Amino acid sequence: MASVSVFANISQAPEDPILGVTVAYNKDSSPHKLNLGVGAYRTEEGKPLVLDVVRRAEKLLVSDISLKKEYLPITGLADFNKSSAKLILGSDSPAIQENRVATVQCLSGTGSLRVGAEFLKKHYNQHTIYIPSPTWGNHPKIFMMAGLSVKTYRYYDPATRGLDFEGLQQDLSAATSGSIVLLHACAHNPTGVDPTLDQWEHIRKLMRSKGLLPFFDSAYQGFASGSLDADAQSVRMFVADGGECLAAQSYAKNMGLYGERIGALSIVLTSADVARKVESQLKLVIRPMYSSPPIHGASIVATILNDREMYHDWTVELKAMADRIISMRKQLYDAMCAKGTPGDWSHIIKQIGMFTFTGLNPEQVAFMTSEYHVYMTSDGRISMAGLSSSKVTHLSDAMHAAVTRV
Ligand SMILES: Cc1ncc(COP(=O)(O)O)c(C=O)c1O
Known part of the structure; x- marks a missing residue:
């Protein structure tokens, strides 16, 4: 030896x-x-x-002997995907009604960002992503590991401890048309500084006029204001204009499911036909990475989101945390x-x-x-x-x- x-x-x-x-x-x-x-x-x-509503969902799952531990499909639990898209885009979202959204279950927020990044590297014609300065420390690593080229845009002004809105607009205006732009949907990490709705509208117009592709990171929906709808406004503004975007969701914080590693990637597209093709390609990205996602966290989330009373109780517990x-x-x-x-x-x-x-x-x-x-x-x-x-x-x-x- x-x-x-x-x-x-x-x-x-x-x-x-x-x-x-x-x-x-x-x-x-x-x-x-x-x-x-x-x-x-x-x-x-x-x-x-551990949220009370999560414990209740788990009890239901454990006592349901009809549930099996078979592999999930590559894209994850269908009920979970549908409800997750509704949660971020709104239950009345025309994009969902028109089947223009491809959603896949991923390994929490990090995994959703990574799958999105791998997909963009393979199928998008621009490989530069602009991330805010500063941002969550894992962002540059996730995108670089997927082969994207990472640049930053100004975001935080230490002098005011607020948003550097001028710098942000200048940097996005100077970005190559078609570049990807990472946006924190709410509760920007690490600064805690978010654009106002008016500023979001300016950012949206600027990005759409330059054909910049928004990639939202939504790790804190409901955690910022206590309202799931208020915290998703930025994403919904971009979807309401009919344009395309990506959104990575995490249930780590808002359902306290950190270690369950449960999240979703939604890609909003302009037609059902493109959405179908995008979903088929997402499967090819996921299969060689981890084959298919785990079942337990997705089942907890789907149970809560699909039961009126449990959903309500979740919003109460979420608001108490916020x-x-x-x-x-x-x-x-x-x-x-x-x-x-x-x-x-x-x-x-x-x-x-x-x-x-x-x-x-x-x-x-x-x-x-x-x-x-x-x-x-x-x-x-x-x-x-x-x-x-x-x-x-x-x-x-x-x-x-x-x-x-x-
Ligand atoms: C901004 C941001 N994005 C994504 C994540 C991803 O977290 P997770 O992979 O645990 O869902 C976090 C966690 O801290 C975060 O702060």
Whole structure:
């Protein structure tokens, strides 16, 4: 037996910048430690939450002995796909009624983005995708791995801690016609800054006039405002004009199904004929990647979306999660104001969704971790969903110290 591995010269890969925060947090033995790095919802008690409606759906599934564990079709569970398209596009969407939408079940939001990217690389004549700067750290990697060429457009203005709308318009105006543009449907990660509806309308007109292809990433529908419809407005505006677009959906956050890896990719097209052909080609993309998707998460989602009462109960639980996050913003903002911490902290309540982009620099972040055991990504992003009322004072103490001492 050879004692030297054929991989002996392999180098140690760096930890994922987001998941690495949790690795460091887990090693910390302080009772005061606080993990604001990960984008997963926590209760007021700091615990992960399985929605009551999800538990009920699972009980129904487990007790239904007619259900089998056979392979799903390559495109996934048909009921799940239909309901997912309705959820993002609206139940009365003409695109759905006219069979102009090709929807496939994928492995959560990430898998939906990847399948969409692989499809575009194979079948679209433009291979450049513009992503916002900054964006979720996995975006550039997903698109590069699929063979697309990644460029950025300006999005965030550190001076205002808001949208750089001028820069965004300039960069999209200068993009090669036909390029793909990645848009966060709502609750932009990491900045928490979304365009207003009026700004979305400008973006839509600009993109349509240049023939830019929208690729929406919808990872937080219902999580931003508490309303599933309000959080899908951006996508629906683009679909209402009759043009084409892609949308990747994730049920990780809004149904708390993180580890079930359940999501969908919908491609809205101009005719039923093209939609049929696109779906046939999506199958060829998926088959050699993972053959067909898993059954359990899709069955949970389809059960909830297709039952009037369960759907209603889901919206109530979803709103409660969104409201808790909004209340955390208010409590943190009030605490910063009460301390008189230098600077304007109103962005904490203006930003939307799971994250606040605090504006703290990497040195201040490192200080908060070493001195206060507060963990977050080095760009100063904190998950409001990881905060609870009992930890607000500790966090505001840490932020105050970082701003005044570092
Ligand atoms: C902007 C954005 N897109 C997509 C995802 C994908 O998540 P998942 O693959 O768990 O659905 C996330 C998760 O953090 C995200 O923040």
